[in-house]
Amino acid sequence: MTTEHAMTEVLERIRRVRLVPVLVIDDAAAAVPLARALLEGGLPCAEVTFRTAAAEEAIRRIAGEVPELLVGAGTVLTREQAAAARAAGARFVVSPGFGPAVVDHCLEHGVPVFPGVCTPTEIEMALAKGLSTLKFFPAEPAGGVRYLKAVAAPYGTVEFIPTGGIGPANLAEYLALRCVAACGGSWMAPADWIAERAFGRIREETARAVEIARQAKGGAR
Numbered sequence: 001m002t003t004e005h006a007m008t009e010v011l012e013r014i015r016r017v018r019l020v021p022v023l024v025i026d027d028a029a030a031a032v033p034l035a036r037a038l039l040e041g042g043l044p045c046a047e048v049t050f051r052t053a054a055a056e057e058a059i060r061r062i063a064g065e066v067p068e069l070l071v072g073a074g075t076v077l078t079r080e081q082a083a084a085a086r087a088a089g090a091r092f093v094v095s096p097g098f099g100p101a102v103v104d105h106c107l108e109h110g111v112p113v114f115p116g117v118c119t120p121t122e123i124e125m126a127l128a129k130g131l132s133t134l135k136f137f138p139a140e141p142a143g144g145v146r147y148l149k150a151v152a153a154p155y156g157t158v159e160f161i162p163t164g165g166i167g168p169a170n171l172a173e174y175l176a177l178r179c180v181a182a183c184g185g186s187w188m189a190p191a192d193w194i195a196e197r198a199f200g201r202i203r204e205e206t207a208r209a210v211e212i213a214r215q216a217k218g219g220a221r
Contacts, residue, residue, distance in 0.1 A: 007112040010092045011133055011181065013070050014045060018175055018213040020094075020161060020184040021206070022074055023048050023058075024191040031058035034189065035066040037199040041206025047074040047094055047184065050081050056088045063089025079105045086111050094161075094184075096137055098122045103129055114161055118142050123155055133159050133181055140165025145173050152179040168212060175216035183213075 014020060021038060023046055025031055031048070038046055048059050050073060062071045072092035073085030082093055082105045092112040095102050099115065106113035107129065116137040117123050126134050136148055139162035143150075148162060162174050163184030174183050188209050189202045 003107055003110040003112070006091075006110050007133075010070065010072075010112040014161070014182045017043055017045050017210070018182045018216070019043055019045065019188070019209055020072075020163075020182055021046050021188045022163065022184050022186045023189055023194065024051055024186065025054050025058040025194060026052050026191070027195070028054040028057035028061055030194050030197060031061045032065050033197070033199050034194055034202065035062045035069045035071070037203040038189070038206050039066070039069055041188075041203040042210040043188070043206050044068055045070045045072075047072045047092075048090075049074040050077070050085070051075050056084050059085060059088040059090050063091075076102055078102065082106055082111070082113075094135055096135075098125050100125075100129075103131070116163075118151075120151060120154070123151070123158060127155070127158070132157050133161070135184065136160040136162040138164030139174070140170075145170070145177065148174075148179070149177060152177075168208065171209065171212050172216040175213060 048055050059071055070091050073090040074094040076082050076093045076095045079101045082102050085093055093106050094114045096116040098117055103113055103115055114135045115126055116135040159179055159181040161182050161184050166183050166185040167187040171183055174180050188206045193202055
């Protein structure tokens with residue numbers, strides 16, 4: 001599968017659900033029941049962050065045992081992490097900023113990548129690499145919906161996945177923007193809920209988020 005085809009497939013799936021839960025997993029044993037809780041809540045997509053030593057194994061278990069869930073790797077900062085994520089079965093890679101080494105590795109190996117941007121300069125760096133779907137981070141601290149509308153205005157072909165400070169109270173407002181493909185966040189499955197194995201609670205919060213996304217107006221360009 002070419003990079004373009006892989007990106008198209010992944011983006012189509014993300015655009016359908018309009019949500020990307022950001023998961024911090026400290027114990028890989030929690031990965032499969034967590035993935036199933038997300039699915040039961042109506043969300044077949046997740047980003048496992050490389051903030052913990054368990055991330056690679058968690059991705060491997062989800063990819064192997066819950067293949068219906070589209071699993072990606074987040075907080076990928078180095079080429080080595082990108083390679084490890086790809087080997088574990090990650091279908092896409094997300095980084096907090098625009099790291100050329102990570103972007104180049106993913107493009108070389110046909111892995112969809114969504115680097116983080118926050119300024120026009122970073123957006124144009126991504127465009128120069130042929131990327132037009134980007135993580136907008138940190139969304140709320142950077143200025144929220146008002147700032148995103150302003151920074152996105154000159155770039156009619158670019159769509160964003162805002163992440164950072166998003167939750168039930170402001171999710172619909174972000175999803176109403178035409179430039180937003182989906183929103184990312186950890187509120188559906190916070191690290192403490194995962195550590196406590198509160199999978200029923202995660203399932204319920206996920207279902208709530210899915211319903212907000214379903215009712216939200218707007219959508220990506």
